[in-house]
Amino acid sequence: MVSRFKRILIGRPMKSSEIEGEKLSKLKALAVLSSDALSSVAYGTEQILLVLMVAGLAAVWYSIPISIAVLGLLLVLILSYRQTIFSYPAGGGAYIVAKDNLGVSTGLLAGGSLLVDYILTVAVSTSAGTDAITSAFPSLHDHRVSIALVMIVILTIINLRGITESASVLAMPVYLFVIAIFILIISGVVKFMAGGAHAAVPELGTTVSNISLFLLLKAFSSGCSALTGVEAMSNAIPNFKQPAERNAAKTLIMMGTILGAMFIGISLLAYWYGIMPNEKETVVSQIANATFGRGVVYYIIQGVTALILFLAANTAYAAFPLLAFMLAKDKYMPNMFMARGDRLGFSNGIIILGVLSAMLVIAFHGNTENLIPLYAVGVFIPFTLSQLGMMVRWFKLKPSGWKTRLIINTIGMLTTLAITLIFIFTKFSHVWMVFIFLPLVIMLFYGIHRHYMNMANELRINLTEDKPVIKGSTIVVPIAGITRVVNHSLSYAKSLTDNVVAVYVGFDDEDIERMDKKWEEWNPGVRLIVLRSSYRSIIRPLMRFIDTIEWKTSETDHITVLIPQFITKHWWHYFLHNQTSLMLRAYLYAQKDVVIATVPYHLRK
Template identity: 70%
Template sequence: MVTKLKRFLIGRPMKTDELTEEKLSKLKALAVLSSDALSSVAYGTEQILLVLITVGAAALWYSIPISFAVLGLLTVLILSYRQTIYAYPTGGGAYIVAKDNLGTSVGLVAGGSLLVDYILTVAVSSSAGTDAITSAFPTFHEHRVMIALLMILTLTILNLRGITESATILMYPVYLFVFAVFLLIIGGGYQWMTGNVHAQAPAYGVAVPGITLFLLLKAFSSGCSALTGVEAVSNAIPNFRDSAPRNAAITLIIMGVILGIMFISISLLAYVYGIAPKADETVVSQIASAVFGRGIIYYFIQAVTSLILFLAANTAFAAFPLLAFMLSKDRFLPNMFMVRGDRLGFSNGIIFLGIFSALLIIVSEGDTENLIPLYAIGVFVPFTLSQTGMMKRWITKKPAGWLLPFVINTVGMLTTLTITLIFLITKFSQVWMIFLFLPAVIFAFKKVNQHYRDLAEQLRIDLSTDKPEKKGSVIVIPVAGITQVVRNTISYAQSLSDDIVAVYVGFDEEEIKKMEEKWEEWNPGVRLITLRSRYRSIVRPLSKFIDTVEWKTSATDHVTVMIPQFITKRWWHNLLHNQTSLLLRAYLFARQDVKITTVPYRLKK
């Protein structure tokens, strides 16, 4: 039943040699890897306006120069990450760049920030998608957490089906969103040029009392949330078809151009139409309503906007498992993140991302605004470290024509560092937890790595001297009675050793006497030792007996505890039996010099 459900949800298992077919074309990669960046158009301008409106509607004109400043930073980041793609064609983005140039610890800060960011990406995107739905249908507002969780579950299952299949499905809504936004831009621009805009735009260039440099920097940093997801292409280069670096670089440029046009156009339309942020309606919804009215085009734009915000999380589902794979390969995350699933994706990373983002939605109650500052910090820390790493690379290697790339990375580093500091200062009450969470993540990385190094040291052998040591074997068989299960276990033990002892633990003398008599009558050729348990415990007396056997034989023989266990035909039959064998096995696993063997006997009905 479980297998059939799994096959229905994620499809048939794929062969390893089908991996080449899972590589993405530029058209599909743009849909999968840029959905996060493109979707930020839906809330980037709004984040600027939310800061400016605190001074008054007259201050909203500042959104235009701030938006152009964000556009300038986008250009720098696109050029910088294009260089990263060619310098590090194996992918990994900020983690690999920082680790290679600035050291492992700095690389872990970048990698940990990105992992946190991808979890936040899924949470923010699903929350923002829910906001778009509730803007059009306010009655759903109280169910926004459940809607967001259903979105995450859908994306998790979709990505477990494989990156190519998910890209094929996601390609259409992403390009529909681009079409819808350009339809909005063209329609809004036409209305403005023909004089059909009836709203009063704030006077441009007029000084507004209460505006400070601090406030403008805060608005700029908030608007930079539109740049989240830009790094995803450089992280996921291995997902591209050959030549992967060239295809990734072209995809990055196309994404940057589309994002830049859409973001600055939405900001201009918001200004022209005098849009101010509302608690129950998004800025894009207000613009669409002003341009087209609440007709079919409005609902089309709202539908594809909510869909792209929901699908923006897919960028994280494409990049998180790959980054987790690289950290796991470097022994900073558990080995399970290196395992490919039935559909050749890193399924453990996909499931982990889905679970943690869902928990974040529940904790934050689906409030996008509270998540975005933390989300942006998770982006700009890796941005800064990546630019710094590339600066060091150019200075160290000094290839031909290195000066211009160095200048680009320097400008990028100074800008992203400034934005990071602005976020930390202006939104400290919302991002303070990063100072607890990120060190905890780095500490976990270090502990995992230490475990793997300790493990390697203990398991490593010298091929010339470390030969297997030949020993005899003393087999101890715990028995609860004389049954087919015990007979089966003794038969197997006799094929391995002549030194076998059965141990029976009884709770009273009469019970023990009956067992001894029946054993003598049966006479299986194995000696029976009976133990009295005054406190009705089986494990404790048996453990003391094993200690005695181990003390007498450890120098010359292995001590093996061979546990008889019957396997029921139906899973629920297990609920009807005491799981003594499981308890005994769990206890003995902690023993250093005792070997444990379970001998199953399968029941037929």
């Protein structure tokens, strides 16, 4: 039943040889890996206006030069990451670049920041998508956490079905969103030019007495939240069809062009229409309402905006498992992240991402505004480290044209470093937990790595000297009475060795005498040891006996504890029986260097 349900959810298992068919074309990769960046136009302008409103309505004209500055940074990042793609075609992005050029600790800082960023991406995207729905249907506002959680579950299942299938599902909504936003921008510009929009807005260059450089920098850093997701192409190069790096670079340029055009278009319309941030209605919703009214076109735009904001999380679902795989391959994350699932995706990474992002949505009550500063810091730290790593690489290798490349990466590094510092200083109350969480993540990485190294050293053998030691075997069979389960277990034990001991724990004289008499009558050809337990404990007397056997025979024999276990026909029958065998196994695993085996006996009724 469980297997059938799993097949319905995620589809048939795929052969390892089918992995090439899971690679992405440029158009599908644009849908999967650009959804995060493209969707950010739905809240990037809004984040700028939220900050500027502190200085009053007269300050909103600053949103235009700030948006142009964000576009300039986007251009630098596109050029920088294009160089990263060709330099590191195996993927890994900032983690690999920083580890290779700046050292392991810096690489882990970049990798840890990106992992946190991808978790936040899912939480922010689903929360923002919920905001778009509640803007159109205000009655749903109180249910935004539940809506976001349902969408996380749906996205997790879609991605467990494989990257190609998720790309097929995503392609249509992503391209519908792009078309819808361009229709909105073109229609809005036409309406404004025709004089259809008459909003009282301050002219560009209007003097604002209470504006400050600090406030402008804060608004700029908030607008840079629209650039999150730009690095996804360099992280996920292995997901592209061959030639992978060339296709990734072309897709990156396509994404940057579309993102830049949509972002500046929304910013211009918000300024021209005099749009102000509203807690219960997004900026895009207000622009669509001002352009088309609350008709069919408005609801189509809101629908595809909500959908792309939800699906933006898919960028993280594509990149998080790959990055976790690379960290696991270097022994900084658990080995389970290297395992491919039935559909050839890194399913453990997908599931963990879904669980952690759902916990964040619940913790922050689906409040996007509280999550975005953390989200942006999480991505701008890797941005900065990646650019710095590329600078070091050009200095080391000095390939043809390296000075131009160095200049591009230097500009990128200085700009992203400045934005990171702006975020830290202007929104410290929102991002302070990064300074606690990231060191803990890096300590966890090192702890995992230390465990794997210690384990490897302890398990490693000398092929010329270390040989198996041949010993005898002593089998201890704990029994609770004389039953078919015990008979079955003793038969198996005697097939392995003649040195078999049955052990019974009795609580009183009458119980012990009855067991001795029955055993003598049955006479299975196995010695019975009866232990008295004055405190009604079964585990402690057994442990003392096993200690004695181990001390006397460990040099000459392997000690095996063979545990009889009956298996009930229905799962709920387990609750009708004590679980002494489970406790015994758990204790032995934790305490003893003995072989532990279970002999199952299946009940028919």
